[in-house]
Amino acid sequence: MDERKRILFVEDDPILLELLEATLADMASEWDMGFVSNAEAALEAFAVRPYDIVVADLWMPGMDGAQLLQKILVRYPATVRFVLSGCDDRKLAASVVDRAHQFLSKPCDPAFLKSVLRRTFVLGSEVHSNHAKELVARIGRLPSVPDIYHQINRLMGSERATLDDLGAAIGKDMAMTAMILKLANSAFFSLRQTVSTPGEAVSILGIDLLKSLVLAHGLFSQAGGFRFPTFSLAHLWRHSVAVAAGTKQIAESQGLGRSAAAEYFTAGLLHDVGILVLASRFPDEYAKVIETSRRTGTDLETAEFHVLGSTHGEVGGYLLGLWGLPPAVVQAASLHHQPSRQGEAVFSPTVAVHIADALLSQDPEHEIFSTATLDERYLATLGLTSRIPAWRANLSIDLAGMGELF
Numbered sequence: 001m002d003e004r005k006r007i008l009f010v011e012d013d014p015i016l017l018e019l020l021e022a023t024l025a026d027m028a029s030e031w032d033m034g035f036v037s038n039a040e041a042a043l044e045a046f047a048v049r050p051y052d053i054v055v056a057d058l059w060m061p062g063m064d065g066a067q068l069l070q071k072i073l074v075r076y077p078a079t080v081r082f083v084l085s086g087c088d089d090r091k092l093a094a095s096v097v098d099r100a101h102q103f104l105s106k107p108c109d110p111a112f113l114k115s116v117l118r119r120t121f122v123l124g125s126e127v128h129s130n131h132a133k134e135l136v137a138r139i140g141r142l143p144s145v146p147d148i149y150h151q152i153n154r155l156m157g158s159e160r161a162t163l164d165d166l167g168a169a170i171g172k173d174m175a176m177t178a179m180i181l182k183l184a185n186s187a188f189f190s191l192r193q194t195v196s197t198p199g200e201a202v203s204i205l206g207i208d209l210l211k212s213l214v215l216a217h218g219l220f221s222q223a224g225g226f227r228f229p230t231f232s233l234a235h236l237w238r239h240s241v242a243v244a245a246g247t248k249q250i251a252e253s254q255g256l257g258r259s260a261a262a263e264y265f266t267a268g269l270l271h272d273v274g275i276l277v278l279a280s281r282f283p284d285e286y287a288k289v290i291e292t293s294r295r296t297g298t299d300l301e302t303a304e305f306h307v308l309g310s311t312h313g314e315v316g317g318y319l320l321g322l323w324g325l326p327p328a329v330v331q332a333a334s335l336h337h338q339p340s341r342q343g344e345a346v347f348s349p350t351v352a353v354h355i356a357d358a359l360l361s362q363d364p365e366h367e368i369f370s371t372a373t374l375d376e377r378y379l380a381t382l383g384l385t386s387r388i389p390a391w392r393a394n395l396s397i398d399l400a401g402m403g404e405l406f
Contacts, residue, residue, distance in 0.1 A: 243356045292307055
């Protein structure tokens, strides 16, 4: 049986379709690839045998890319969905953001396209439980990467873009602006001046850190709230921001510079995105998870595995990988409760998130976060044991009022 991963490319421009086939020919030993020129042909190909990944143009005559991805979402929810398009029709683009795992812009460098697709397959192979993939498939419409996040990335790729341009892009979203200004002026950033505009926030906090705030706020906003009497979206948001701030403090204490610390902050901010998805999309099951953890005294991931067959770490890491987040951020989401599984024994975002999450469990935002424990044996192998008392003493996070954002 052919064990190659299957990818279908849908492109209505015959020249571009031929170019895709030619540039990807060297991957034929790894991938079983199909190339079709319209949505109808794509659905016919899926009917013969479903594909692992579909890469579709957005604007096509007849059935467009948005309509095609919607049909694939309903009929073949386990398929990973990519858009590869140069379409500047913002209305059409907006209609597809919650149906695609990633949006890639034309022209797309062949080497970059290969790396993205290869990373997706590697990611799938690293998810140890098929239940995680099944849970993601059951979600249907996934939370989508916010359009503002894509705008910031495009501006960063432009030589003419300024900090004011970035601030203006953020300023178009009032809720996003309110969140960023409130966080920027909160105690844990310890700024010496008041931040009054998104442009000032970009200048003072840095683009990378602002990008992570935009991404996280956009994902949380889409959740729409939890249906639990004792556990709210505000609890999860405050915990996520606290862990992000703590992770950044720990990274800086290890001598990391501003740019590197920003990635650590992102890893902390998104480490529990799996809880966000599971609690919002499977409220009845997650209520059982919370009750199981409370009743048996087991940690959260053990309760999740018992009820759902997977954990928020596995689901969160899988989703962040599909969205194209940096590998270090993906790994932190997957392994923040099991840092010894990270492979090479080094200080990393996974380790820093693990430490911040465990130390903050001593004074948790909510009881479900109190079960996180510190893997002191593994930290000893990294030579970090002597740092724990200082981190425990100095990890002070003041997030008063942060939950009011949701």
